Amino acid sequence: MSLPIIETPRLILRPLRGGDEPDFLALASDWDVARMTSDIPHPLLPMHAKAWLQPNGSDVRFAIELHGRMIGSTGYFRRRSGAAELGFWLGREHWGLGFATEASAAAVRHGFGTDGHMAFSSAHFVDNRASGRVLAKLGFEEVGRSRMWCAARGTEVEALGLWLTRERAEAVLGPIAETTPAPERSGGGRISRWLYQARKALRDPARP
Ligand SMILES: CC(C)(COP(=O)(O)OP(=O)(O)OC[C@H]1O[C@@H](n2cnc3c(N)ncnc32)[C@H](O)[C@@H]1OP(=O)(O)O)[C@@H](O)C(=O)NCCC(=O)NCCS
Numbered sequence: 001m002s003l004p005i006i007e008t009p010r011l012i013l014r015p016l017r018g019g020d021e022p023d024f025l026a027l028a029s030d031w032d033v034a035r036m037t038s039d040i041p042h043p044l045l046p047m048h049a050k051a052w053l054q055p056n057g058s059d060v061r062f063a064i065e066l067h068g069r070m071i072g073s074t075g076y077f078r079r080r081s082g083a084a085e086l087g088f089w090l091g092r093e094h095w096g097l098g099f100a101t102e103a104s105a106a107a108v109r110h111g112f113g114t115d116g117h118m119a120f121s122s123a124h125f126v127d128n129r130a131s132g133r134v135l136a137k138l139g140f141e142e143v144g145r146s147r148m149w150c151a152a153r154g155t156e157v158e159a160l161g162l163w164l165t166r167e168r169a170e171a172v173l174g175p176i177a178e179t180t181p182a183p184e185r186s187g188g189g190r191i192s193r194w195l196y197q198a199r200k201a202l203r204d205p206a207r208p
Pocket residue numbers: 032033034036037087088089090091094095096097098099100101102123124125128129130131133134
C-alpha cells in the first residue's frame with residue numbers, strides 16, 4: 001500500500017521500510033516503550049521487527065522522522081466498519097517534546113481527510129497517563145474500560161477506551177480538508193477509496 005509523505009511543523013511522516021529495522025530495534029527494545037504498547041514484544045527480536053515493519057493492507061503505519069532519522073511510529077488499523085484504531089510510540093529520548101501529539105494529529109487528519117474514516121477509536125493501559133494525555137490533546141474522549149493483551153508483559157492489562165468523531169477532531173485540531181486517496185493496488189487502497197466515496201455520499205447526498 002502506498003502512503004503519502006506528510007510534513008508537520010517539525011517532523012516527517014513517511015511509510016515504514018525494511019531499512020528501518022536497526023532504528024526500530026534500537027528504539028522499541030526499550031521495556032518502557034514496549035510495555036505500554038499492545039503489539040511490541042519484549043525482548044524484541046529481528047524477526048519481530050521484520051513483521052512489524054511490513055504492515056498488512058489494513059494497517060496504516062507511518063515512521064516518524066526527525067532530522068532524517070526514525071524516532072517512532074504513528075498510524076492506525078482500518079476497520080471495515082469505517083472507524084480506525086489509532087496507535088503511536090516514540091523512542092524514549094524523544095518523549096516530552098510534543099512529538100507524539102504533532103505526529104498523531106497528522107495521522108488522524110489523514111485518516112479522516114484522505115482515508116474517509118467516520119471515527120477513530122484508541123486505547124491505553126490504565127498506567128499510561130502520558131498516552132492518555134496525548135489522546136486528550138487530540139480530542140479523544142473516554143468511553144469505557146476493558147482489558148487488552150500486552151505482548152511485552154505477556155498478560156492482559158486494564159485499559160481505557162477512547163473515541164474521536166470527525167466533528168470533535170475538527171473542533172480540536174481545526175478544519176480537515178478532504179483529499180481523494182491516490183489509486184492503490186492493494187485491498188487497503190480499495191477500502192480507502194470505498195470509504196471515501198461512502199462518506200462523500202453521506203455528507204452530500206445530492207452528489208451522484
Ligand atoms: C506516550 C508517548 C507516545 C508520548 O509521547 P510524547 O511525544 O512525550 O507526547 P507529547 O509530548 O505529545 O505529550 C505528552 C503529554 O503527556 C504528559 N505526560 C507525560 N508523562 C506523564 C505522566 N507520567 N503523567 C501524566 N502526564 C504525563 C506530558 O506533560 C504531555 O502533556 P502536556 O502537553 O499537557 O504537558 C511516549 O511516552 C511513548 O512512546 N511511550 C511508550 C509507548 C506508548 O505509551 N505508546 C502509546 C500506547 S497507547
